[in-house]
Structures are given as structure tokens and as C-alpha cells.
Amino acid sequence: MFDFLKKKKDEYVFAPVDGNYIPLIDVNDPVFSQKMMGEGFGIQPTSSEIYAPIKGTITTIFQTKHAIGLTGASGEEVLLHIGIDTVELAGDPFEVFVKIGQTVDENTLLVRVNLKKIREAGKSDIVLTLFTNGTKSYDALDRRQVKHGESLN
Template identity: 70%
Template sequence: MFEIFKKKKTEAVFAPVDGHFVALPEVADPVFAQKMMGEGFGIQPTSAEIYAPIQGTVTTIFQTKHAIGLTGRSGSEVLIHIGLDTVELNGEPFEVHVKEGQSVDEATLLVTADFEKVRAAGKAEVVLTLFTNGGESFDSLRTTELKQGDPLKK
């Protein structure tokens, strides 16, 4: 009855990949930059291994392997989107290491990406972490370099 007065639990959020932090408004795709897919952040990767940014369960693996959906322990719905317009690559540069229904945490390798192939195809290799059912903004985060597993929010 008094659900509206309960404080919403927030997930611990971790950097899914080594690289340079990118605020969503700076992402070179208007759908993401205007937050039509939700709040979140991007990372310009400096490594190929992409890990889970939250503790939860794998709910969706896109057939083209460019995106994975997760549901956090407190109900957050998170989309990991690898690159821009990479759906057009039909999964070629991505190797998925998890299965739907699998429990994950920040130490779980989700995908290995061949970013050389992504760049050769003329696609941007930014790794996006999007909270599709609401969440707080990461735009004011004052860090530039991230290591996979670095905590971003608790």
C-alpha cells in the first residue's frame, strides 16, 4: 500500500571494460545521446573483454551478439550495447561467453569483441551501459580512465 514511500534500491554499478568514460550526451548516436533508451554511460574501450556491470541475471542475448540484457537483483534492467550500428555486422566480431538465465557479477566475462573488425567496418566501438527502466544519471561522473570492475555507483 505504501510502496511509493519506499526508497528504491540501487544497484552497485561497475565499469564493464577498461577505457575512457563517455557521458551519454557525448555519444555519437542521437538515440543514446538523448537518452531514449534510458540513463547510463559509455566507455571507449581499450580492451576487448566486456564484463557484467551489475550483479544479476542474463535475460537477453541478441542474435547479432552486439547487445546483452541483464536484470539486476533489485529489478534494474540493463542493456550492454557494444558499438554503434554494430547490429549490421551480424555478430561477426563478437564472442558471447554467457547464456540466458545465467547469474552474473562484475567478474563475469560477457563478450569478447574484436574491435579491429568493428573499426574496419567503419563502426564506433563505444561500449554502452544503459538502464532501460529508469536510473540516475552518470553524466556528472568526473573520471576519465576506468578499469574493468571499478565501482561507479552504489
């Protein structure tokens, strides 16, 4: 009964890393906080393992390994961006475990990151999940501890 009200399982958004949820409007970078890259959210990580925030396919892996693009089954385009200004680190703190074209879900390890190296370089290590073609805001979600794989819908 009321099955039409249920969201399809493949459209769920998951926390990609363990840590503290941060509304995008509170991220300390105007490009992200003013949503120039799209709606989304941040997580201040307490773990170095970053997982897929949606079920979908890997479409882009930046050469500097700080960002990964995914496309979901419903066409949603997601950019997973690890840290702020971490492009300047030339990939050093990142180890990528996926390849373009690979199908992933919330249990797929995408990247292991050396958070200490990011911090020592004076960069923020916040993990951003950005919906580059989406309109749903995640700003109203409560600030709280999240675990990777936890649904944020």
C-alpha cells in the same frame, strides 16, 4: 552506525570494460545521447573483454551478439550495447561467453570483441551501459580512465 546510508552491494554499477568513461550525452548517436533507450554511460574501450556492469541475471542475448540484457537483484534492467550500428555486422566480431538465465557479476566475462573488425567496418566501438528502467544520470561523472569491475556509484 548509519548502515541505512550504505548502498547494497548488489546495487552497484561497475565499469564493464577498461577504457575512457564518456557521459551518455556526449555519445555520437542521437538515440543514445538523447536517452531514448534510458540513462547510462559509455566507455571507449581499450580492452576487448566486456564484463557484467551489474550483479544480476542474463535475460537477453541479441542474435547478432552486439547487445546483452541483464536484470539486477533490485529489478533494474540494463542493456549492454557494444558499438554503434554494430547490429549490421551480424555477430561477426563478437564471442559470447554467457547464456540466458545465468547469474553474473562484475567478474563475469560476457563478450570478447574484435575491436579492429568494428573499426575497419567504419563503426564506433563504444561500449554503452543503458538503464532502460532507471532514472539516475551518470552524466556528471568525471571523464577518466576506468578499469572493468571499478564501481561507478
